[in-house]
Amino acid sequence: MSQSSSLASAITSNRWSADETLFFIGLLFELRVEKGPNSDNSIYTREAFQDILVKLNAQYPEFTYELETLERKYQYFRKLWAVFTDAKKLKGTTWDSCTGRVAMNRENEAKIIERHGQYGRRVVICGLIVGHGVTIETWKEIFQPSGVPLGRYIREAGDAVGFAQARVEARATRAAARKRKRTPENNEATDSLPAFSGLVGKGEREQPPSQSRRSSRMSGSSSSGTAAKRPRNEEEPTPLQRVICEITTKLLSNDKPRTYVHIIPSRIEGPVDTEKALHSCFALTEERGTAFVNKLADWIRQDPMNVLTWNALPSKEARDAWLAHIIKEDL
Structure with a gap:
């Protein structure tokens, strides 16, 4: 294997999606359930990882996994x-069981990073990944040194009822989320988005932007009665307005045959979109602080439209303007 291909393989092995990670953690926990309440970390042998490898390749056939990759991932997550x-x-220090993240003062953050290096930075910024039936308790069941289970899912050797129930609940949650994305009522989510709600209507028959602007001017002039016109220099657009204008102009220029434009993409948000949004969000930690970034990440996760909106902002200046607009209302 050449040096370049080895490097590419190493990079690929370190860039798992959230779904891949959660599926892998779920398989580790499933093995713990199968081995019973008296099992410990010694169950994660090379033979066990070979079985997990088969399941991963079956779940994600578009990727190629190696046994060494799984062993490295296990040690990484254990750390x-x-x-x-x-x-x-x-x-x-406090932690949120729903998001898997910790909240601590800057002194403690520095202490953890100094003690543990890149692992400490990862925990300070991202915490532990949870979801799809994987919780903080799941992590503890798998990685706690003593090997004593919590007993929430494991009741006796060979009993996997609790684990199966967790899987059923996770599938039901994902199915409900997909159903919400497909329903017409989900279009109303655009009304909760600041600034964009005035540019995107409900359903497929939106007014052209120019007509919408004319209507808003007419309603504004009728409500003001005989008020005098404002001088032109008082109508200087705000940074957020300039950002919206820039996005609208760009989309219109790429879609000339149409007379109107969807600012929010009509496709469904996926895990890649969410990871991209959260990655750029967590990059603001040093500038904004952990508490602010955690709130922003919660806002991004609240609605798939929030994910797409955040990713649509074209630059740091655009995101700063967006944050300045929503910081009081949503954060």
């Missing part, structure tokens, strides 16, 4: 759990 546990012990 993250150890750092997360260390962070929880610090005075004043």
Whole structure:
């Protein structure tokens, strides 16, 4: 294998999506359930990873996984759990079981990063990945050093009822989320988006932007009665208005045959979109602080439209203007 192909393989192995990671963690936990409540970390042998490898390749046939990759991932996640546990012990540290993230003061953040390097930085910024039936308790069941299970899902050797129920609930949650995305009522989500709600209507028959602007001017002039016209220099657009104008102009220039434009893409948001949005969100940690970034990440996760909106902002200046607009209303 050439040096370039080896490098590409290493890069690929480190860039798992959230779905891949959660599926892998779920398989580790499933093995723990199969081995019973008295099992410990010794169950994760090379033979066990070979079985997991078969399931991963079947679940994601578009990717090629290697046994060494799974072993490295297991050790990586085991280290993250150890750092997360260390962070929880610090005075004043709290954690959110729904998001898997920790909240601590800057002194404790610096302490964790100094102790654990890149692993500490990862835990401070992202915490542990949870969802699709994987919880903080799941991580503890898999990686706790003592090997003593919590007993929430595992009741006796060979009993996987609780785990199966968690899987059923996770599938039901994902199905409900997909159904919400496909329903016509989901179009109303655009009304909750600041600034964009005035540019995008409901359904497929929107007014052209020029006609919408004319209507808003007419309603504004009728409500003001005989008020005098404002001087032109008082109508200087705000940074957010300039951003919206820039996005609208760009979309119109790429879609000349149409007389109107959808600012929000009509496709369904996917895990790649969410990862992209959260990655750029967490990049603001050093500038904005952990507390702010956590709130922004929660806002992004609230609605698939929020994910697409955040990714649609073309530059740092655009995102700064957007944040300045929503910081009081949504964050």
